[in-house]
Amino acid sequence: MTTVSKYNRPTRFPDLPVRGPTGNELIQVERAKASFDVNSLSKFIYGEEYLAKQDKIVPILESEPVFDKSRRYFQGRDEKIRDAWKKDKRFLELAQKHNWDSKDQNIAHALYDQTSPYHLHYIMFVPTLEGQCNEEQRKLFLEPSKRDEIIGCYAQTELGHGSNIRGLETTATYIPETNEFEIHSPYLSSAKWWIGALGRTANYAIIMARLIIHGVEYGPHTFCAQIRSLEDHTPLPGLIIGDIGPKMGYNTVDNGFMMFDHFRIPHISMLAKYAQVKPGSGEYVKPVNSKLSYGGMVHVRASIVSETGRALARSSTVAVRYAAVRRQFYDVTTPRKWGDETIETSVIDYTMVQYRLLPVIANAYALMFTGKEMLRLYHLNIEAMKQGNFGILADLHATSSGLKSLTSFMAVEGIEECRRSCGGHGYSMFSGLGHFYNDYLPTMTVEGDNNMIYQQTSRYLLKTYRDVVAGTAQPSEHNLTLTYLAQYMQNPKAKCPAATATEFLNPEVILTAFGFRAAAGIAKVAEQIDNQGRSWNDALVDLHRISRAHCQYFIVRTFFVALQHATDEGLGMAERKVLQTVASLFALHLMEKDLSDFVLCNYLSPEQLDMIKQQVQELLKIIRPDAVALVDAFAIPDYMLNSALGRYDGNAYVALTKMAEQEPLNQTQVVDAYEACIKPMREYALKNRKDLSKL
Amino acid sequence: MTTVSKYNRPTRFPDLPVRGPTGNELIQVERAKASFDVNSLSKFIYGEEYLAKQDKIVPILESEPVFDKSRRYFQGRDEKIRDAWKKDKRFLELAQKHNWDSKDQNIAHALYDQTSPYHLHYIMFVPTLEGQCNEEQRKLFLEPSKRDEIIGCYAQTELGHGSNIRGLETTATYIPETNEFEIHSPYLSSAKWWIGALGRTANYAIIMARLIIHGVEYGPHTFCAQIRSLEDHTPLPGLIIGDIGPKMGYNTVDNGFMMFDHFRIPHISMLAKYAQVKPGSGEYVKPVNSKLSYGGMVHVRASIVSETGRALARSSTVAVRYAAVRRQFYDVTTPRKWGDETIETSVIDYTMVQYRLLPVIANAYALMFTGKEMLRLYHLNIEAMKQGNFGILADLHATSSGLKSLTSFMAVEGIEECRRSCGGHGYSMFSGLGHFYNDYLPTMTVEGDNNMIYQQTSRYLLKTYRDVVAGTAQPSEHNLTLTYLAQYMQNPKAKCPAATATEFLNPEVILTAFGFRAAAGIAKVAEQIDNQGRSWNDALVDLHRISRAHCQYFIVRTFFVALQHATDEGLGMAERKVLQTVASLFALHLMEKDLSDFVLCNYLSPEQLDMIKQQVQELLKIIRPDAVALVDAFAIPDYMLNSALGRYDGNAYVALTKMAEQEPLNQTQVVDAYEACIKPMREYALKNRKDLSKL
The missing domain is CATH 2.40.110.10 (Butyryl-CoA Dehydrogenase, subunit A, domain 2)
Known part of the structure; x- marks a missing residue:
């Protein structure tokens, strides 16, 4: 009987501490460094209502067995989908029990963070019926589907x-x-x-x-x-x-x-x-x-863009928190002190890690503002169209295609960069990032494949350019393309005026550069297609570049403009200041990644490229102390993250051991494969040796 | 009883053809376009022995139930690992039965394409014992472990x-x-x-x-x-x-x-x-x-580099074949004809797809040559060290760190680019690329985390630079770093002499540019660290850049040099010609991606950047007709690919339906979750309506 219990005993870790300082101690130090108030920033981003709803819903889900996430990473496909149906059923009951309105339901769904069949019913089937049924069909199809x-x-x-x-x-x-x-x-x-x-x-x-x-x-x-x-x-x-x-x-x-x-x-x-x-x-x-149907697409794409912001918020929350508590190597030049002791340096203090992670935070903020702006324009457009004004629609609709493509690529890259920055543990499902990445990937394909859809933007940009050249463009304050094209055409040989790295902190300087680069690219492709007989197919790579350039301009501009008005909308000075730095990092890091574009159009000199690279490094240093606070402000609950590495309390290693204890293979000391495979292999080997020794 | 059979019937597709032309017809057209002999190129890459062994082993594995891959994509973790143990057991028996030598075993393992516990025993445990046991320990540990x-x-x-x-x-x-x-x-x-x-x-x-x-x-x-x-x-x-x-x-x-x-x-x-x-x-x-232990690391890293080549070969095989048979949209400018009919264009004919996929083929060839060259230098070095000559070791060892980092990043990016280029179906496990990608990812972390290990290369580059400046560097034909540093220092203000896009096809021109860019980067960082007090941590991003620049130089040079000698080694003229074009694409595409580096050091003008971009587009056009033949030459059997999309016969859509028929959920018409969840949800809704109507 002893043997049986020895076999069946589950594997448990001893009650030992991690080598100190603990993750929790380290992350508290980070939080103490913040230059701004985390809650104020959260409120500014989400609004109080959203945060209150989230606070209300998390404990409800946490107490529901069907919504428990502790088995998620161990499940095969079969188990996963069976759980999804159970969740759908329970979700209906909960929504009724707690009187959840659609906002509550969306929040609950986002927190549970795993799409399920009924969710698609609501986001795909019902809206199509809403849009395309006549009265009789509404009764026959729409109403029962809503019930x-x-x-x-x-x-x-x-x-x-x-x-x-x-x-x-x-x-x-x-x-x-x-x-x-x-x-x-x-x-x-x-x-x-x-x-x-x-x-x-x-x-x-x-x-x-x-x-x-x-x-x-x-x-x-x-x-x-x-x-x-x-x-x-x-x-x-x-x-x-x-x-x-x-x-x-x-x-x-x-x-x-x-x-x-x-x-x-x-x-x-x-x-x-x-x-x-x-x-x-x-x-x-x-x-x-009816051009009205375009409006719906803009709305869907605005949601995708907002979600990309949330996706980056979530992955950077995990990666930045873990980078703060994970220590590796002693930095000789600036040793890390803990009391009297020299300890290994938190990896977030390595500039290479900062260079990889802090721009992801910046991207997250940038895309959240972009998503908001698209929704604002969407509503503005609905109103305008009612007045017969279609001036916003064309630019917005065209931009939304390229933005969907560009931002979902940014999200995929950013999530994966965050995962990799967690080192080996990033590969464990317990990081939460692998699962999230795999679920996020289809965003690149749905609602227009990213590698196709940008052409809609490019086509519009060329058309606008031709209108400007022909003098037939209708001036409009909402048409950003016209704005930067006009500026470019006043002087296509303009040069960036910045003489020092610091001048690249000036939003005007940055925005003019993005506008010039987009316009120059558009003018060049238009020239080739219209006057040199280049075919559309032949130009696809360049057409992608102009869509990208235009959309980057849009995002950069949106971020800067949002901050101009932010204090009026209740953002405190300290919060605004940090966001301003984040916005500069966002824009300059983007420039740095696409520098050759800015050189090809003869706008930036090699010296200026160097200034931009320097300025990016400077900005990383300024943002570094606020890194943890900036991700805390995303206000993503541990329940949603479902990550050992990204926990709010910083105790990543303890969490990894707790999750490993749940691994099915660890519920007995010896797996049945021992008798079936491992033992016979040894016996086979021993027999071989015996046979050989007889020869 | 009818009800039961209606429920239990598995789902099967009807016996219908796909809308023609079929994938097989399309891929045959591709094969007919090839400018060279596929088998000759395969033999040049792998040698006849390898291909013969592979041909011998594939049918053995295919006929073994334990080695059957048809269940692989449906398995959860538990099932997967249980199968791995079974495979380990059967593998031992097969190796004995068929008298497999270590080469055979490696090929069989690669074909099966799923690492298992005993495999790690052979690649991690046994070699460590080989390297570190004394005589007594060899008897006690090594010998039984080898048996x-x-x-x-x-x-x-x-x-x-x-x-x-x-x-x-x-x-x-x-x-x-x-x-x-x-x-x-x-x-x-x-x-x-x-x-x-x-x-x-x-x-x-x-x-x-x-x-x-x-x-x-x-x-x-x-x-x-x-x-x-x-x-x-x-x-x-x-x-x-x-x-x-x-x-x-x-x-x-x-x-x-x-x-x-x-x-x-x-x-x-x-x-x-x-x-x-x-x-x-x-x-x-x-x-x-003992410096001798460095040698082993070089060998391991050379294997990783070779594997990265194989990884890209495999993923581009899938993506290129599928891009040839997948048709989407009618290209207006150059309509695709099939007999009298105008058909949709194969996506590989879109320049954007070529721009994404053909460089992956080029990377695959480049890295295979690099892996070979590293092994050659490894053996050369072993011989040299026996003579007391350590001239090769330092450069090779240092380069191997950066190469491991750079090439495994290239592989991960390339695999994912291939998967994405398959559109929606790339996300299905049946593409084979998702599974492969997930299994490949740890290469970025093992044997030195990619984001750390490059520092070894950078450190060596700085040291060499200092030696050159101090005049203490030992001249050596094998020290590539010395070669390009010396050239740079003769004239740090040199400019690229190319006056036309065609001149960028000259290997000398390309190699000089890569060398100059690496040297200029090294000189700059050395100056900052040695004379301006910049700390190592502060310079990490730039240190990464120089490691990358150096390793790119190594790969580009290796590819060109290999082709110089290739005809002596039995490569035919047609095969050499196509590889030369592939090598040019490899190098220029690499330059295009890092253009700003070449501008920052003032070596290339904006006009030259434009020439490089143009030349890349030209090369894509030249390689296009050979695309399928170039991946066929990788000689990867369908058994290994395990991909519906990448099959040799081109019948991707038929294969997708065959694989879907195996999905466990499809073995009955109605899942048990219907009674448990879906039906109650409907009943609940109907009851709600009834209750409401009573009010």
């Missing part, structure tokens, strides 16, 4: 077609005899693919298919139909539906596939707010071309 | 210490009374951590601990000891051993932790080839300082 009586998915992408919607293969043929549409997948490559919540959850679907009436094709249109039995959940006859299999992340969602075998749906299924097919005759009624 | 009678791990890293080995906390105190060492973990942070194969497999360990004799400390030393019972595999008394939990990848290995509670081991346990402790007296005998 959770049906659960839907948005089936657009196909196995063989993603970005090119016009290339979709699924057909919807109008059958006048029965007043139905017949949805059909002519090829294997026509299978709907990647559709979130379709695999095993949804009983309804929005289906994008090429409309065909009397043999004439009208391009992709939107349909809504039931796809699974409401009695037993089996797919309806004529449908093959399944899950597309494991992904790098996002495995709590059943992204699915669907094939249609002459699947008939009633006439009412074609969403008819815009285009319509007349019953019986099959006459096609064209959609009234 | 697989014991299985060992290498326990160095601790929870609180990675890179800084001198900071390790575990102590080994000599006890003269019993002639033993007492291994002890004084703190929680002293726990050995990350130790591969320790978690649940190893019964022996190499243990790094600080040696203490009579209260005096002698720094970290190496011990070998039994840690688990050979009878029942339980940890020996005084030890706490477990698995550190899930990681982003590498989950087939039981990275473990271990804590020592006054754990006694016999005197023989201290590996005594170098340092020794005399029994009884405890007198410490210093190690004879």
